[in-house]
Amino acid sequence: MSLPRRAMDEMGLAVCCLMCDAPDDPGTTRCKRCILRHSSARKALFTERASSPIQQLARKLASMIHNPGDHLADPINGQHMALYHEALLKHQGTSQAEKIEDVERLFENARSKRKPSLIRDVANQNPWTDRNPDRDEINKALEALNISDKPSEWWDELTEEIEAIDESDRE
Numbered sequence: 133m134s135l136p137r138r139a140m141d142e143m144g145l146a147v148c149c150l151m152c153d154a155p156d157d158p159g160t161t162r163c164k165r166c167i168l169r170h171s172s173a174r175k176a177l178f179t180e181r182a183s184s185p186i187q188q189l190a191r192k193l194a195s196m197i198h199n200p201g202d203h204l205a206d207p208i209n210g211q212h213m214a215l216y217h218e219a220l221l222k223h224q225g226t227s228q229a230e231k232i233e234d235v236e237r238l239f240e241n242a243r244s245k246r247k248p249s250l251i252r253d254v255a256n257q258n259p260w261t262d263r264n265p266d267r268d269e270i271n272k273a274l275e276a277l278n279i280s281d282k283p284s285e286w287w288d289e290l291t292e293e294i295e296a297i298d299e300s301d302r303e
Contacts, residue, residue, distance in 0.1 A: 139167050143174055144198030147216040150223055 137149045137156060148170070154162045174194070182188045196203045200216035203209065259265075265273070 140170065143167075143170055144194070145170055146223070147197055147200065147220055150219045151216075 137146065140146050140149045148166070149156075152166075154160055154166075157163075177187065177190055177194060182191055196206070196209060196213060197216065200213040200220065203213045204217065206213060260269075
């Protein structure tokens with residue numbers, strides 16, 4: 133992606149570049165003017181609180197262009213948002229799912245991708261993060277912790293004391 137398109141994409145206006153007939157070359161005067169106008173308009177629109185209905189409408193339209201897929205059901209602009217959404221998906225190398233198999237494949241791909249996590253991937257050195265320990269490993273861990281299958285004597289005494297308290301409360 134060229135610098136002009138990246139700048140417009142960061143402002144949420146990538147769809148403008150996709151609908152534009154200017155060449156996709158960095159340093160184009162037309163792109164520079166467009167970026168300057170759009171950035172100053174966004175700055176003026178979003179720096180203060182919307183005080184008039186026209187500012188609220190402008191903000192609504194800006195959010196619609198920024199995320200056209202969220203506004204496909206809009207009764208007035210939905211068909212335009214669908215066009216913008218499809219253009220953005222094609223530009224990103226993806227497309228809208230048309231069949232249930234496509235949807236299932238997309239969900240399966242999303243599930244199989246593991247997001248990187250510094251804590252999980254670097255700091256956590258647990259050998260059982262991706263698999264359960266086998267019986268030998270469990271036994272070694274129990275031995276290291278001095279845990280046996282039989283309850284210790286103090287546990288029996290504690291249980292008897294608790295039962296005695298319960299019985300005295302019932303009486």
